[in-house]
Amino acid sequence: MTTSLPDRVAKPSILTVDDDPGVSRSVARDLRRQYGETYRIVRAESGPQALEALNEIKLRGEEVAAVLADYRMPQMSGIEFLEAAMDLFPAAKRVLLTAYADTDAAIQAINVVDLDHYLLKPWDPPEEKLYPVLDDLLASWLATDRQPVQQVRVIGHRWSSRSYEVRDFLARNSVPYRWYELADGECEARRLLTAAGEDGARLPVVVTPEGDPLIEPSDAELAARVGLSTTPSTDFYDLIVIGGGPAGLGAAVYGGSEGLRTVLVERLATGGQAGTSSRIENYLGFPDGVSGEQLTDRARRQALKFNVEILTTRDVVALEARGSARVVRFGDGTELAAHTVILATGVSYRTLDAPGLDGLAGRGVFYGAATTEGPSCAGSDVYLVGGANSAGQAAMYFARHASDVHIVVRADSLDRSMSRYLIDQIGEVKNIHVLPCTEVVGGTGAEHLETLTLRHNKSGEEQTVPAGWLFAFIGAAPRTDWLDGTLARDERGFVLAGPDLGIPPGWPLDRPPYHLETSLPGVFVAGDVRADSVKRVASAVGEGAMAVTLVHRYLERS
Structure with a gap:
């Protein structure tokens, strides 16, 4: 049987993509015969062509009910295409068309792209092998709330x-x-x-x-x-995760997936510094790279799938133990309690200590990538301060918009702080210029940034250049002053954990702290805020997952 739709302005689409023209026409013909009266059938013969069609549908404000993609295609495999399609239409049902020899790959895709079904080719007769599968998927799609978000x-x-x-x-x-x-x-x-x-x-x-x-x-x-959650549904949880960067999202996903009542508390927005990255190319499982925004959005959706509550604009100002409970206090005076807490607050970029720049934040001077400003930089010169991966990724992004991008770095080169793949990419882009042994020592501007003063730190020579855009990626400030007197930290404010603590003063248990456990039992730390952590997205996610394992161990022995 076919599914029915209520009256609507435009039919939702079913898109099929296969690089074999004969197969492509065949599947489109079968789909039109069964669903053509209710759905618009869109046919493509390559992944890029199909993505172009999806973008056009998105711009028109229409819906896509299902996407069927062949596994083996040149330029872009079916899995890669479905992964990209998921970002445009996350509610669309995803089907992989595969030969018998590729069945293992199809099974793996279930986890990679949250595949809804895979179909073996040929699917004849469609009445037995194609239509029943799609009927069920389309019925499920119709039952979901897909109302477009108003702007x-x-x-x-x-x-x-x-x-x-x-x-x-x-x-x-x-x-x-x-x-x-x-x-x-x-x-x-x-x-x-x-x-x-x-x-x-x-x-x-x-x-x-x-x-x-x-x-x-x-x-x-x-x-x-605008629909973001700011109020917890209850006053007690198994796990409170403080911070929504990669470590916090990793902890939330694993906590929720393992049955812990989990709430993630974020001061501004999930993703942290990684969420503002224009392109991350060394994260496992994304050979073509992934933007921080895409990675964050997928992680957030994954956490929500496991019933994790995500609270935004909640600023945690204190942490304390009350018996077996761990209590966090917010800036507005309200409190939230749990059996355990994972600190994943990350680090913040330091501000530039240069005369004339203080009052220009958000008016030409930005801390972090601020990718929303990319199109506005068209035809202008952009200056980036910093030599780590975040600065390199931003340089690659702004080079697509700006006339010239200048990377200002105090060191002799980028070699000591930036990944090799990024250094190589930057070297191939003609409008990116590295200024070694250089510092920003001043700036001017009335309504917005107008000039920068640069100094060569070996010769002492200074020059003033016209500049309307400055993005800084310097230092790593943990912002943990609110933990004074509560947790042990190093001289820079990073939280000490596990072996780095030894047996801390006042430790009440007959065992030493677990690997990621802080000086307060039941409170764990993950990611960049931990002392001597590896400042990489993958390690942060891994620590978040590991912290949940230790949470289970703590709960079992409590």
């Missing part, structure tokens, strides 16, 4: 630090929005302000999908009004 609208000044912060907050939390710059000739921005009863004196103004204007909203107000 948030943001009105503000181009060179307003708070307008930038709002846009960055929405982007990093995967909230779709449209930006309206209040400038000469921008009539729509003025119309929206008039409708909101504002004259532009108080900005930014955020219009919610329901049409409610928010005037100069705080992050917490913004989060609550």
Whole structure:
């Protein structure tokens, strides 16, 4: 039988891609015969062609119900294509068409791309081998809530630090929005302000999908009004994860998947510094690279799949033990308790200590990649400060938009701090220039950044250059002052754990701390905030998973 759809403006699509024209026509013919009255059947003969079709469907605001892809295709395999398609239409059902010899690969794809089904070729007769499978998948698709998210609208000044912060907050939390710059000739921005009863004196103004204007909203107000969760469903959990970077997301996924009542608490947005990376190419399982945004979004969806609660805009200011419970206190005075806690707060970029730059944050001076600014840099020179992977990844990204990208690094070269693959890539891009032995020692600007002063740290020579864009990736500040008197830390503020502690003073148990356990039993640490950790995404995820294993061991012996 065929599934039925309610009346709608445009038919949802079923897309099929196979590089064999005969097979491609055959599967499209069978699909049209059975589903053509209810669904639009889209046929492609390569992965890139199919992705182009999906992008067009996305721009039209239409839906895709199912995607069928051949496993063996040149340029892009069926698994690679389905992985990319999942980012565009995560609710679409995914089917892999495979020969008998590739059955093992199809089974592996179930985990890689959350495959819904695989079909062996040939599928004749379709009445027995094709239609029953698709009927079930389409019925399941129809039963899900796929209402498109209505768009948030943001009105503000181009060179307003708070307008930038709002846009960055929405982007990093995967909230779709449209930006309206209040400038000469921008009539729509003025119309929206008039409708909101504002004259532009108080900005930014955020219009919610329901049409409610928010005037100069705080992050917490913004989060609550655009559908992000800010309030826990209960007051006690098995596990509280503090921090939503790779380590925190890894811990949350493993905690939830292993049956622990888990809540993840994040101050700003999940992903941490890695979430702002334009391209991560050395993470296991992504041979073509993955953006920090994509990796974060998938991890967040995976955590939600395992019933993990994710709270945003909640700033943890204290941690204490109350009997067997571990209690965290938020900045607003409320509290949350659990049997165990994993600290995964990561590190923050240090600000540049150079005269003239203090008041220009968000107005030409940015800390981190700020990829939302990429298109705005078109035709301009961009300066990046830092020699680690985050700076290299940002250079590759901004080189696609900017006229020239200058990497300012204090060392003699990038060799000591950046991965070899990134150094090689940078060397092949003509508009990326490395400035070794160089520091930013000053800047000027009225409304926004206008000039930078650079100094060669060997010759002492200084030069002032015109610059409207500066992105800094320097240092690693753990921001753990709120743990004073609670947990043992090293001289730089990083949290000590396991063997680095020995037997800490006042340790109440008859065993030493577990490997990632802090000086407070039941509180563990993972990722960059741990003393002497490896500052890489993969190691952070691994530590998050390992911490959950130790949480289980702690609970079993408590």
